[in-house]
Amino acid sequence: MSATQAKILVTLIPFILLVCWTIIVGNPGQSLNQIANNQSTSGQIMHLIDKPTHFAVVLFNTFFFSWGDSIVDSLIGVFGWMDTPLSGPFVAIGYMTLAAVFLLNYKEKAVYMSRTKKRIIIVIATIYVLALCGALYVTYSPVAFNIIYGLQGRYLLPVLFLLVPVFAAKDAIVTKRRYIFSTILPMSLLLATSVIAIWLRYYIEY
Secondary structure (H helix, E strand, O other), X not given: OOHHHHHHHHHHHHHHHHHHHHHHHOOHHHOHHHHHOOOOHHHHHHHHHXXXXXXXXXXXXXXXXXHHHHHHHOOOOEEOOOOEEOOHHHHHHHHHHXXXXXXXXXXXXXXXXXXXXXXXXXXXXXXXXXXXXXHHHHHOOOOOOXXXXXXXXXXXXXXXXXXXXXXXXXXXXXXHHHHHHHHHHHHHHHHHHHHHHHHHHHOOOO
């Protein structure tokens, strides 16, 4: 398989899965819960057309006030219907590991991008975040609500993968053994703990 074919598949497969999933679950905008919470896609769009600057206020309220705490908390270690969180120490391990993945590299696999490519990645990441926030605000948040209802930190995980090469530092080269100790081992611990937590919560009565 050529590099071009691989890139096409990476883009095409998620799109096909999204279409299939949408067909299976139907239109969530018609649920009774949304009607009960004053959620209306058409009404929200009309509201934004009438007050286009309100979305900037919504973004600020969502990320810079107490609502943003739940986004940070749910980025790592919260599963299911937001009712299965890991304990604080494991979440801290996750964030420290994430910082190590961003900043460290080992000499055998050190790859760096040009500034132009990094800017492109940042633009794509920004568009993704704005599109995600806009979609949730239009379809799931009550009309004229001052925050984005339903936004979870785990929805932002694709952005983290995009940003890894952006933050790779040329002066943070470590040995392969230290890289494994700083990233692979704690990631494996976090993954194993997550699997156990999900298994206990949803498959074992306790």
